[in-house]
Amino acid sequence: MKVFCYFVEPASYTLDLANHIYDDLRIEYCFIKSETLARSSKRSKKPFLDKMSLFSRVLFIFSQYRKNDFIIINGYNNYPFVLTFILNLFSFRKRFIASDSDTQLRIPTSLFKRFIKWFYLSIIFKNKYVLGFAGGSNSHKDLFRNYGMNEERIFLMPLMVDNRKFLQEDKRFPKIFTFLYVGRLVKHKNVEGLIQQFNARFIDEPAVLRIVGSGDREEYLEDRYSSSKVIFTGKKFNSDLETEFQNASCFVCPSAFEPWGLVVNEALSSSLPVIATNKVGASFDLIKDKNTGFVVDNMNDFGNRMLELYNDSDLLLEYAENACTLMKDHWNYDFYHKCLITAIKKVKKCQ
Known part of the structure; x- marks a missing residue:
């Protein structure tokens, strides 16, 4: 045939x-x-x-x-x-x-x-x-x-995605807790809501939020929120992007709507726990009931879950190991x- x-x-x-x-x-x-x-x-x-x-x-x-x-x-x-x-x-x-x-x-x-x-x-x-x-x-x-x-x-x-490009079985977390966002900077990705949750909870904590990507809201977001703790890197591809995943502590996906979100695959393969909204398609198969992160209903809960992973190193490590195993052995x-x-x-x- x-x-x-x-x-x-x-x-x-x-x-x-x-x-x-x-x-x-x-x-x-x-x-x-x-x-x-x-x-x-x-x-x-x-x-x-x-x-x-x-x-x-x-x-x-x-x-x-x-x-x-x-x-x-x-x-x-x-x-x-x-x-x-x-x-x-x-x-x-x-x-x-x-x-x-x-x-x-x-x-x-x-x-x-x-x-x-x-x-x-x-x-x-x-x-x-x-x-x-x-x-x-x-x-x-x-x-x-x-x-x-x-x-x-x-x-x-x-x-x-090709999980093997991102696999990091012996995950080493950075000294400064690093939240990572990768994606377009457009309205429905809700990056502004993410930044606001981060700033409300981590302004006095040793943590950073790295934002990788570009889009029609890039100039607005960067002008309003760029700081030593909220870092805009612009677009990254291939090995440069893989390095971002490897050097992060947790991946965040705050989209108001996301058909799937292949960045979730990449993050989990990189042994990163993922916090995502319930509007992200990948959350049902790769996060919900998988102990690889959190699926949330609203942005206030999103911020609370960021704080929970920041404060609980054992949970962070458990979810990181589960994430890698899921992508390596199943998806x-x-x-x-x-x-x-x-x-x-x-x-x-x-x-």
Whole structure:
């Protein structure tokens, strides 16, 4: 059986996944976009659809549909998915199409948007030839269930980074307690709320908050909050980013909404306990009931949990060891490989 995959962009974690899993299974793939915010030193020689003419893109998608039996597409509302779905509607020889999604279930507040989303996703997800590849086992699967997909067509396809880049089994904590944030500096990441909680509790304590990243609120946040204790580093990639994780004590993810949050994978692999809001997708699979950190409902509780880990070195060490073990022994490429093979075998059986 021939399988093909459309990845969205050549982000560092996507290239690692493709190299370790898809290349190993001899699954061909391409990228919808050529640009990415998550830069990598690696370069892919695979096709980039946005570098093709419109006619060439359509021809490419049609060709892959014709040549393959099973097509995996990152997302469900981009043109490769829509065109592939339409081709399948009118084809006598049906292919199975998987929507690989990192999106949690969110019901729009606007009645109009809610109807449009329901109408579109119900058509897609109720189709018996469409599978759901959910990045997590909780709200990510609920997205497919809520819009009519049968349970037997929903598969966990764990969102993954190359843990081996970050693994730090013999964790050594810095002398000055270091909270680390890595991500974009945009409103829904709630970095300002994080800084306010830190300043309220640690202004007189030997602790620092390092903020790695950039975004449209960078200038505002830096002008207002930069100090010897709240340190803005700008963007960091590859080995520079790995060093930030290795030199930290605890990772913080205060987002008001986060579909998944691969930085949580990276932090846990680096033996860092993680404090995250319950809006962070990764929290359900990687933190909740795993004793690797805390999942909180509000920012006041967030600040209290920061203080708890700061004051309890035994708990900090326990969560650090659990974090490393979880990523090293369970949430890894072997697990992803097993999940993907399970889905492929199911498709083979149904053909």
